[in-house]
Amino acid sequence: MTTRTASATYQGLGKDGKGSVSTQSGVLSDTPYAFNTRFGDEPGTNPEELIAAAHASCFTMALSFALAAKGFTDGTLETSAKVTLDKDGDGFKITKSALDLKATVAGIDVAQFEEIAADAKANCPVSKLFNAEVTLTHTLNA
Numbered sequence: 001m002t003t004r005t006a007s008a009t010y011q012g013l014g015k016d017g018k019g020s021v022s023t024q025s026g027v028l029s030d031t032p033y034a035f036n037t038r039f040g041d042e043p044g045t046n047p048e049e050l051i052a053a054a055h056a057s058c059f060t061m062a063l064s065f066a067l068a069a070k071g072f073t074d075g076t077l078e079t080s081a082k083v084t085l086d087k088d089g090d091g092f093k094i095t096k097s098a099l100d101l102k103a104t105v106a107g108i109d110v111a112q113f114e115e116i117a118a119d120a121k122a123n124c125p126v127s128k129l130f131n132a133e134v135t136l137t138h139t140l141n142a
Contacts, residue, residue: 004023004024004025005023005024006021006022006023006024006028007021007022008020008021008022008033014035015035017034017035018032018033018034019032019033019034020032020033021033021045021050028045031044031045032044032045033045033046033047048083048084048085048094049083051081051083051094051097051126052080052081052082052083052097053081054126055081055083055097055099055124055126055127056079056080056081056099057079058124058125058126058127059079059081059099059101059120059121059124059126059127060077060078060079060101061124062120062123062124062125063077063079063101063103063116063117063120063124064077066116066119066120067105067108067116070112070116072105072106072107072108073106074105074106074107075103075104075105075106075108076103076104077101077102077103077105078101078102078103079099079100079101079102080099080100081097081098081099081100082096082097082098082100083096083097083098084096084097084098097127097130099121101117103117
């Protein structure tokens, strides 16, 4: 089992609040996020961008390993992901993650590539996350 961590803080509430997010690896370290980084053009990140990066990288790695397992040794994979956040009643909901793949794989035919890519899409851990159990523990300092 592998466990990775990230943390987020948010000071102030609602649109007036500002936060930061950090990752265990240090790739993100107190990276700002807030209402205007999510819905405006203020510099910083947002949850949908982070999910898109996770999905694109996870799928691409899963496909790379699947192709290698089938004996392919030379190729280049480039994936972008577009995560859509839509209004849902009084709140919001992530409704889609659209992967767009550009691939060059020596010696593979289209049908075999499509089969391997579809399996990687369905079975990469981040794709599976969209249907995963989510747990929550909390401590409230009131």
